Amino acid sequence: MNLLLIEDNDYKSEQLISFLNHEFKEMQIELRKSYHSGLKEIITNIVKYDLILLDISMPTYDIQPGEPGGDPIPQAGRNILKDMYLRDIEAKVVVVTMYENFVDGTQLVALDKQFQEEFSSNYLGYVYFSPGDSGWKEALKMKIIESL
Numbered sequence: 001m002n003l004l005l006i007e008d009n010d011y012k013s014e015q016l017i018s019f020l021n022h023e024f025k026e027m028q029i030e031l032r033k034s035y036h037s038g039l040k041e042i043i044t045n046i047v048k049y050d051l052i053l054l055d056i057s058m059p060t061y062d063i064q065p066g067e068p069g070g071d072p073i074p075q076a077g078r079n080i081l082k083d084m085y086l087r088d089i090e091a092k093v094v095v096v097t098m099y100e101n102f103v104d105g106t107q108l109v110a111l112d113k114q115f116q117e118e119f120s121s122n123y124l125g126y127v128y129f130s131p132g133d134s135g136w137k138e139a140l141k142m143k144i145i146e147s148l
Contacts, residue, residue, distance in 0.1 A: 001050045002027075002049050003049065004041060004049045008063070012131075034061050035058055038058075043087065046089050052093045054095050055095075057076060059073070082118075084122055094147070095115070
């Protein structure tokens with residue numbers, strides 16, 4: 001199985017990759033850390049991926065030493081899903097987020113409902129990642145199994 005992880009938080013991506021490598025030993029994981037690098041990877045290599053794990057909030061560009069990575073995009077994940085929809089890219093997506101409420105006031109449960117309605121051919125649901133609670137691991141494992 002080939003998986004694309006679009007995540008800018010180093011701690012979160014390390015935890016996710018460690019878990020995925022432990023649970024799914026044959027899985028090949030590619031990491032992108034911003035809106036633009038994630039979207040570019042999807043557009044140029046979409047036939048390569050069986051599943052995309054997608055963060056919601058991320059920087060515009062990959063953060064380089066001494067650079068901020070462009071403006072933060074509070075709904076970058078939504079924008080990626082919208083771009084996928086507009087390009088008829090049907091890859092399955094699971095949102096993995098550490099936030100129940102976003103900077104723009106959107107709540108995770110409302111966002112989940114919107115994604116189910118707007119992107120039903122792609123969106124498989126979300127996993128709430130909490131560093132202090134390992135419940136996300138079982139939830140993510142179930143979403144991945146669902147996607148197979």
